[in-house]
Amino acid sequence: MKKIIFITILIIVLIFVIFLFTQNNKKEENIDSKYTIVTSFYPIYIMALNVTDGANNVEVLNMADTNVGCLHDYTLTTTDMRKIENADIFIQNGLGLENFIDKLLNTYNNLKIVDTSANISEKIEDDGSVNPHLWTSIDNNIKQVQEISNALIENNPANSEIYKNNTEAYIDKLENIKENYKNKLQELNGKKVVCLNEAFEYLAKDIGLDLITIETDHNESTLSADKLKDVINTMKEENINNIIVDINDNLQNAETIANETGAQIYRLNSAMTGEIDKDSYINIINENLQILEQIK
Ligand SMILES: [Zn+2]
Numbered sequence: 001m002k003k004i005i006f007i008t009i010l011i012i013v014l015i016f017v018i019f020l021f022t023q024n025n026k027k028e029e030n031i032d033s034k035y036t037i038v039t040s041f042y043p044i045y046i047m048a049l050n051v052t053d054g055a056n057n058v059e060v061l062n063m064a065d066t067n068v069g070c071l072h073d074y075t076l077t078t079t080d081m082r083k084i085e086n087a088d089i090f091i092q093n094g095l096g097l098e099n100f101i102d103k104l105l106n107t108y109n110n111l112k113i114v115d116t117s118a119n120i121s122e123k124i125e126d127d128g129s130v131n132p133h134l135w136t137s138i139d140n141n142i143k144q145v146q147e148i149s150n151a152l153i154e155n156n157p158a159n160s161e162i163y164k165n166n167t168e169a170y171i172d173k174l175e176n177i178k179e180n181y182k183n184k185l186q187e188l189n190g191k192k193v194v195c196l197n198e199a200f201e202y203l204a205k206d207i208g209l210d211l212i213t214i215e216t217d218h219n220e221s222t223l224s225a226d227k228l229k230d231v232i233n234t235m236k237e238e239n240i241n242n243i244i245v246d247i248n249d250n251l252q253n254a255e256t257i258a259n260e261t262g263a264q265i266y267r268l269n270s271a272m273t274g275e276i277d278k279d280s281y282i283n284i285i286n287e288n289l290q291i292l293e294q295i296k
Pocket residue numbers: 070071072133199218
């Protein structure tokens with residue numbers, strides 16, 4: 001009798017162990033079946049969040065920390081590589097901003113890479129190198145979102161309807177704000193402004209600002225005294241009264257110039273860093289509009 005009880009208990013335990021084992025396997029299968037999207041950095045991440053909102057079994061990871069800022073000279077970390085190792089698709093800004101892309105392709109030969117700059121024909125060149133900060137232009141941003149959407153519809157068709165609807169709705173919002181820019185900033189067309197951050201060149205082009213950009217590589221504290229003097233002279237000669245900087249830039253040089261010329265400083269947001277919120281870019285460009293409206 002004892003033997004029978006023992007065998008019964010053994011069978012129950014075995015069944016339980018087998019049950020646990022199969023459940024565990026199922027879990028792993030679920031993780032594996034997730035469609036993993038990795039974006040290179042913040043502006044691209046916000047675009048992807050909008051396109052994929054509510055999509056099933058999709059995970060969107062941002063490679064660089066949101067506070068990294070621009071990706072020039074970025075070095076991949078082991079955490080980055082781990083994220084990309086499991087990615088089904090990697091979405092980059094393009095135009096050479098992700099200088100590590102060859103390394104990625106060499107390491108992960110099968111990694112699908114989306115270049116959001118693929119459909120943008122009007123590129124700004126500074127001294128022979130292409131300015132990669134496309135997303136500050138609403139027009140370009142729309143094209144980048146469209147590029148992401150097309151790639152996801154093709155590569156993750158299970159969610160194609162969701163991607164299509166999200167993209168339409170998001171682009172509608174962006175088009176509306178673009179229209180506001182057009183209506184409210186007409187007076188800025190052709191206006192000369194000095195800018196200490198090259199990220200705004202594409203935004204300025206949208207508005208028609210005649211931007212005198214001082215190349216700082218997002219590091220305006222490196223501006224030489226001679227260069228500063230040049231800028232101040234140009235502003236005096238051409239009667240330029242406005243300076244644009246990024247909200248995260250050090251203000252020291254802008255203040256020096258302002259003190260010498262009496263110019264006004266306007267702090268725009270280049271949307272390179274920010275909150276993890278799909279509406280972040282929309283909020284930023286609305287705030288920028290309010291600041292741009294103050295330029296006289
Ligand atoms: Zn940059």
